Amino acid sequence: MPLIAFASPKGGVGKTTVAAHVAALLARRGHKVIAIDLDPQNALRLHLGVPLRDEHCFLSRLGARPAWRDALVEAEAGVRVLPHGPVDPGRTLELSQLLMTEPQLLAEPVREMLAVPDLIVVLDSPPGPNAGLAALTPWLDLMVILLLCDAGSAAIIPQVANSRFLGRGTLATRSADRAVVVLNQVEEEEPLSDAVFEMARAALGTRLIGAICRDSHLAEALADKRMLLQGEPGAGEDLQLLAEAIIKRLKLPPPAGRDGGFSALFEWGRI
Numbered sequence: 190m191p192l193i194a195f196a197s198p199k200g201g202v203g204k205t206t207v208a209a210h211v212a213a214l215l216a217r218r219g220h221k222v223i224a225i226d227l228d229p230q231n232a233l234r235l236h237l238g239v240p241l242r243d244e245h246c247f248l249s250r251l252g253a254r255p256a257w258r259d260a261l262v263e264a265e266a267g268v269r270v271l272p273h274g275p276v277d278p279g280r281t282l283e284l285s286q287l288l289m290t291e292p293q294l295l296a297e298p299v300r301e302m303l304a305v306p307d308l309i310v311v312l313d314s315p316p317g318p319n320a321g322l323a324a325l326t327p328w329l330d331l332m333v334i335l336l337l338c339d340a341g342s343a344a345i346i347p348q349v350a351n352s353r354f355l356g357r358g359t360l361a362t363r364s365a366d367r368a369v370v371v372l373n374q375v376e377e378e379e380p381l382s383d384a385v386f387e388m389a390r391a392a393l394g395t396r397l398i399g400a401i402c403r404d405s406h407l408a409e410a411l412a413d414k415r416m417l418l419q420g421e422p423g424a425g426e427d428l429q430l431l432a433e434a435i436i437k438r439l440k441l442p443p444p445a446g447r448d449g450g451f452s453a454l455f456e457w458g459r460i
């Protein structure tokens with residue numbers, strides 16, 4: 190079943206916020222979802238309502254070959270999370286080097302997850318190129334690249350459009366249709382936002398699969414340990430449309446025995 194990454198050349202563009210919401214919306218549709226945090230900031234779990242004191246960790250202990258099933262935490266809307274776990278800054282580089290020399294430490298457990306029927310795996314990536322994302326790139330079904338409607342993102346759009354972002358040569362060309370873009374924090378009637386939006390639409394065509402408006406409810410919801418999962422006007426609706434666009438892009442059938450709506454919670458038991 191599919192592997193979906195939320196990534197970006199840039200930091201602070203909404204990768205974790207959007208990954209958490211899409212994971213939760215897919216779970217509400219009735220899918221089994223595991224969300225894996227590849228980022229040493231260890232924040233994905235908090236977006237999904239896992240308490241700060243929870244000590245489950247996965248990536249940070251990768252060298253000890255942890256059993257992934259034991260590291261799973263039950264979170265919002267039935268999503269199961271593999272938190273990164275705390276890493277002191279001095280060890281971040283070591284972990285990165287370990288992943289570069291032994292990518293199978295991460296690739297093997299993720300391939301085991303992908304063999305579980307009806308399971309969707311969602312990745313929250315740190316900004317920029319990183320060893321965790323590189324280890325899993327060969328198995329990605331969709332890379333959702335988050336950008337903002339600002340000048341920094343505008344400079345990157347041409348690279349994303351011609352797939353240089355994914356590297357060079359045949360591998361990048363063949364991966365191109367697996368990389369799609371979402372513009373976040375889009376502002377109505379703001380000249381720069383409008384200009385970047387139009388530029389992205391012209392350069393990316395159907396690879397621009399979503400736009401999310403700037404909405405202070407997203408940050409407020411996080412502070413209140415809530416998510417916007419009811420299709421609330423504003424970012425809530427945009428996130429729901431994005432989840433639907435991803436379902437369409439991946440041709441994800443409704444889970445067995447479900448109509449594919451977003452309304453009911455689903456107990457999916459042991460995997």
Ligand SMILES: Nc1ncnc2c1ncn2[C@@H]1O[C@H](COP(=O)(O)OP(=O)(O)OP(=O)(O)O)[C@@H](O)[C@H]1O
Binds near residue numbers: 201205402
């Ligand atoms: N559409 C939006 N409207 C308003 N605020 C938003 C929106 N999307 C994200 N934010 C806010 O932007 C900030 C950064 O979001 P987030 O942590 O998800 O980004 P990130 O790309 O994961 O960052 P990092 O690169 O540090 O991992 C957060 O405070 C979040 O609440």
Ligand SMILES: [Mg+2]
Binds near residue numbers: 204205206232313
């Ligand atoms: Mg993040």
